[in-house]
Amino acid sequence: MRRKNMKKGKHTFKEFTSKPEFSSLLILLVMFTLTAILQNNFFEIKSIMRNINAFAPLILVTMGQAVVMISGGIDLSSGTALSLLSCVLTSIMKKNDPITGLYAMIIALAVAVLLGLINGFGVGYLRIPSIILTFATSFIWLGIALFLRPTPGGESVPWFAIFYNFGSLKDVSGFFGTLGGFLPPSLILILIGCLIWWVISKTKTGRYIYAVGGNSESAYESGINTAKTQIIAYIINAIFIYLATLFFVGQTGSGDARMGDPLTLRSVAAAVVGGIALSGGRGNVYFALVGALILSFVNKIIFFANIPYAYQTLVGGVIVIVAIAISQAYISYSTKTKEIKIG
Amino acid sequence: MNILEAKNIKKNFGGVVALSGASLTCHEGRITGLLGANGSGKSTLSKIIAGAYAPDAGEIVYLGKTVHYKNPYEAKRHGIGMVYQNLSLVPELTVWQNIVLGDERNHGYFLDDDSAREKSIHIIKKLWPKLNIEGRVYELTPGEMQVVEIAKAVSRNPKLLILDEPTAALEEAQVASLFKLMRELAATGVAIIFTSHRLWEVVEICDDLTIFRNGENVAEMDFSKDEKNLQKIIFYITGSQEEAGIAKTCAETCGDVRLSIRNLNLGATLKDISFDLKKGEILGIGGLAGQGQQELMLALAGNFRKVACEAEIDGQPIRLTKPSNAIKHGIMLVPGDRQLEGLFSAHSVFSNLIFPKIGLEKNFVIPHGKLRKECEQIVGILALKTAGLDVPVSTLSGGNQQKVVIGKWLGLETNVLLLSDPAKGIDIGAKNDLYSYIIGEARSKGMSVILYASDSKELIEYCDRLLIMYEGTVVSTLDTEEITEENIIRASMCIEDE
Secondary structure, three states, rough: OOOOOOOOOOOHHHHOOHHHHHHHHHHHHHHHHHHHHHHOOOOOHHHHHHHHHHHHHHHHHHHHHHHHOOOOOOOOOOOHHHHHHHHHHHHHOOOOEEEHHHHHHHHHHHHHHHHHHHHHHHHHHOOOHHHHHHHHHHHHHHHHHHHHHOEEEEEOOOHHHHHHOOOHHHOHHHHHHHHHHHOOOHHHHHHHHHHHHHHOOOOHHHHHHHHHHOOOHHHEEEOOHHHHHHHHHHHHHHHHHHHHHHHHHHOOOOOOOOEEEEEEHHHHHHHHHHHOOOOOOOOOHHHHHHHHHHHHHHHHHHHOOOOOOOHHHHHHHHHHHHHHHHHHHHHHHHHHHHHHHOO | EEEEEEEEEEEOOOOEEEEEEOOOOOEEOEEEEEEEEOOOOHHHHHHHHHOOOOOOOOEEOOEEEOOOOOHHHHHHOEEEEEEEEEEEOOOEEEEEHHHOOOOOOOOOEEHHHHHHHHHHHHHHHHHOOOOOOEHHHHHHOHHHHHHHHHHHHHOOOOOEEEEEEEOOOOOHHHHHHHHHHHHHHHHHHEEEEOOOOOHHHHHOOOOOOOOOOOEEEEEEEEOOOOOOOHHHHHHHHHOHHHOOOOOOOOOOOOOEEEEEEEEEEEEEOOOEEEEEEEEEOOEEEEEEOOHHHHHHHHHHHOOOOOOEEEEEEEEEEEEOHHHHHHHHEEEEEEEEEEEEOOOOOOOEEHHHHHHHHHHHOOOOOHHHHHHHHHHHHHHOOOOOOOOOOOOHHHHOOOOHHHHHHHHHOOOOOEEEEEEEEEOOOOOOOOOOOOHHHHHHHHHHHHEEEEEEEOOHHHHHHHHHHHEEEOOOOEEEEEEEEHOOOOHHHHHHHOOOOO
């Protein structure tokens, strides 16, 4: 079947169902339905917007994590990087000086790129295993963040709230006001993220990220600068984290050296649920988004199930393991059937 | 015109001398064969020319200029392409993405995938039209991966193409189309270096021949002048006049039934296979490549959970659903692909050799001293060329790595030895050593052997009985006196006797 289908880019439905992405979509559908049943006003515009806002940070951080994982690495510093960026933003901004918001955004972007560069340099050129390097850098980021902002707080310019809600500004013209009624800015941030990856995936860099993650020796032998590719992957990741930070600071108007902590491992789990292989080289960044949605819905379901708060974290952890086990079992099942067919 | 001239190249690895003064000349539009025993320095010289190693001494003149390439990439840019024995593909990418990897072209700002696909189709069509260029490399058979590897090197339009054992993984039909492509390339002026352990292949395709022994050249032949004398070539390779192969000692009576297999089925891959294996018998499995032979070997070793079969060993029923079941009853598999199965390449020769043994060791503490002595014996038996028991397996040459795979199982209580293409990538001398050892074990200790070999000459030489497989089932059985090249081909292609 596979061999006869020679036309480029065309895939049969059967082929699609044998991919791990298919299991992710199935799980998402189940979670979606469950949540829709449990949440009475699920389909009202207001609650859709609230859900998108609640899901956005994990989605963005997971997409960045996916890029790093495809390149064969992992980033255990993404949560603290987010915290650090929030502290940088709120340290530069002055409440009464709108232009400082712009300065803060530019400087924070530069800091984000620098964080990615440091992680990528350590993994690519110093050859430190990514799991150790990023675990160590996560403490460095945390240290700097605590230095900048020992306790949560800080100032933010009022217009920064547009990253959370277009309608939040009274002195902006009516257009944004109406827009804010149905379009959450977090959705635009996610779309910007998707656009960035779409462009990269059409270039050599995108191909090389897959090649380096799949087999870095072969990639090197083919004349690819593997270290440079890894650095770029970490910088792309940092930009996704930056986008998530903009949303967070827009929402809270303050910085917090510990706000990103829970996101690190959740983003790894979400990426795996979305079909990104921990071994690298395999997976689809857009499906990382699906994985993040699944984990987010799981959280909602736990919330609606009226489980005492103390157990919510526990159940959440168990469900992550179950979800990953299901998708891994699916992958090994579909590759095994393929092997037998080849013979 | 000379494309390449390597003069008096020397190279040491640690204490082992790999090349002690090797020379090689390649001419425009000619195919130069490189022959030699394992560890005679063929691969080392190829890698030096391709820029992967730097020579300790000597000179390389390429296109009239002395060159010193620092890495393979630099050599590649100057038109030296090499197809490695160890595949250098990215399994997660598709076939065409691998072919153009590192050589992608842009169309505007974005990748030009259409032209990359066209280029890939153009080359793949010549080599193996059945191959789907959209397939991912991890789904391919070893032969197909080798095809992709060759296509990758050819797509760079090299002036000098080095093919290091390209045919070891290929099926016969693939070899034929590779030879056709090599002729085409040579006709356009490309110089080709070709190495293979299959003598007749080298003799068939090459215009010139250079033979290595112990790191230096012992002979050069030009087939436009010299005759193709196999005995003479073997003499140069081994250094002693020897029959091409050892005589078969069979026809003696074999013992009772050791292993009996009834109605073995595995999905659509293996269908209704039944046979009896006697004590001390060497049973061959032949047929066209890829008719389920390797799967049958894996199934007998208990690698498929879903296999359905009634199996008895020495009259006792056993279940072939777990490898540990098979090993417990003394059924040992020597896998054919040393890259994928069978070796921990970063570990030492010693720890590789003892792995299956410590698995069966009943003592709580591993008896290191005893095992070391055993391993030294195995190294002797197989004439394993290594700097010691403690060097990593990855530093050995390809043929010597294969010997380690086989050595792992020697010295164990083996009732049934499954050999899946054991001589792939081994030179003639080592092949004879290996087979004479195995036949000796079979005759003296009553060990039964099932041998699958992609090279039908090995089957003819060593087997007492031969099962021919076709599309996952046994279509005919040849007895000792019936095993001839002609009969095998007849049975393999299901040609009825007239």
